[in-house]
Amino acid sequence: MPAAPLTIERLRAEGMILLECVSGSRAYGLATADSDTDIKGVFYLPKSYYFARHSDYIAQVSNRSNDIVYYELGRYVELLLQNNPNMMELLATPAEHILYQHPLMAHFSADWFISKLCQKTFTGFASSQIKKARGLNKKIVNPMSRKKKSILEFCSVFIDGRSMPLNEWSQKTATDQRSIGLAAMAKATHMYAMYIDKTETLGFSGLYQHADATQLRLSAIPKGMTPIAYLSFNEQGYSKYCRDYKEYWEWVANRNETRYQSTIAHAKEYDAKNMMHTIRLLEMAYDIATTGKVIVERPNRDALLSIKAGQSEYNELLEQADHLSIQIATAFERSHLPDAPNEQAALSALVTVRDRLYASTD
Template identity: 50%
Template sequence: MLTLNDLHRQNLILLEAVSGSRAYGLATPESDTDIKGVFYLPRSLYYGLGYIPQISNETNDIVYYELGRFVELLLQSNPNTLELLASPTDCVRHRSPLMDAFKPAWFVSQACRQSFAGYALGQIKKARGLNKKIVNPMPSEKKTVLDFCHIVQGAGTVALQTWLDANGLTQRHAGLVNVPHARNLFALFYDADGSRGYHGIMQKNSANNLALSSIPAGEKPLAYLSFNQDGYSSYCREYASYQTWQAERNETRYRNTAAHGQGYDAKNMMHTFRLLETARDIAQYGEIRVRRDNRDELLAIKNGAFGYDALLARAEALMAEIEALFDQNPCGLPEQPDRMQAETALVSVRGQLYGV
């Protein structure tokens, strides 16, 4: 298995550059140093069965793309690889002359509208979801199906537990049967001494459905129960999502979010605006501008200087500007990257590397 150390020891690196916040001009004393690069495989791995498309460390702070995979991602208008190809000169640690075969202009196209601006829009939606989790934390104890049950009373309903408490009843002694032609509506029967063997409304707290019972002929229902099954299913999805977020969240960024009190992941929001501004540059100037010239403004977003709603409104206005620029297409951007030129260059470079 090829490792990061092998890339350096065997001189397999074609391009290596500092990426991330240091390339964007947004680094602070706390910033890590991210590295991205391009490598080629030893002949035995490339021609054999050991093809490796990418090598990275555990945290993905260091990522190298195999040459063919790099070109493939460029043709998909992938922001990471486009920014790597357009790395500022002071960020480039090593660049083989072979990399001059790949011209950045071949890969700048209308497709960047989706890969940059569309991705940023997805991050805005993600920020909305995070805001909901932060502002409306969910209790650790999961609700049960009983919390989504109501008893029909006249033209309205009352919560099941409220009704049980008011009448001195327990759900374990109840029995339910479906009401024909009425979705999630049940006739509720009650057996005070438990002699009829009713199964209750819920057999265990982890149940995802109501329990049904066999009711003797001639019994009269005590009440009618409505179960909001769709609401319960939606709640279960939100609860699972919240628990996953709690388990996997970056604690440092979460504490920073809590500290500035704005209710959003400020670092993620900063990069959202960076992506949107890069998309605007592509539409307006026809090139990838990695280094941002509004460092103070972007760092202010990272520090939580702006309210959540104000930032969302600003992002939506910027998105509208980007859409208009791509529609006007002042630079004459092609619809897609130039695949023919890129593939010709790839074949030529591979020939020089492997002597064919």
């Protein structure tokens, strides 16, 4: 009989949760009236899962909206050894935001994990937030029509020593695409000889099979038939357009509407929340380099919330991020932090904790 699935409800009912903390904006001290309550934590796999189903290892369990996430103990330690910002923040959660902590979690010391590797991971996460903000900026400034362009809009006709868009040529000559036959031209990429059969008796394939086609169709051309023109297909441009179209409308379908409307309302054309987290992550990296501590609750709430409210210009925030990055690099060069976490101590503690957990379930 297959084992019951691991759910948040089961983790709680069977006492598998080792750490449970309020995270996100409430832990950062940046919560506002409309802020959700995010929960992060650590659980351990039942002994039967860990030993009998190790090839089916379950690294995390979350709810559908992903605002409640628990990481399996081994995955938690693995990410700490990578100086993953989310896990470093979880390890350093202020006491008032810790909802539950199993006594065995005291075996893990923050001092083992804080290292110069944090420069790379925290600034890397910050860069990803900038990319998200830039991506939203691009989508807002360049919205895409719901009506998808056809492959024909990326084709040009060369005739009588000049070129024109295929659709324009088709309208001028009253030529339906179904009466066109194409033949590939040797040693000419995406160039085709065009033949016309307005009687539609030669069985030409036309230019495409259906409106969403991604490739042009070739036809069997009778020997000796003379091309009336030549066609060029911008395949690279069409492929990029299709990718952008798919990405844009997936973003529209999945975007956080509240955040999007907030972005529209402050009319700065970037995701202000992403940019707030960019600055927060960079400031935390600087704290780590200069104090040796992960300071989760931010001391400059008003300044960060003003960024979230869209009270800063986008380019000013990019300049601020660049300036912070320079400060961080200098601070880590001068820091006495170890180059990497203490892997031996962390893994030894992991073994000890697992031994004790599974011994208690025998």
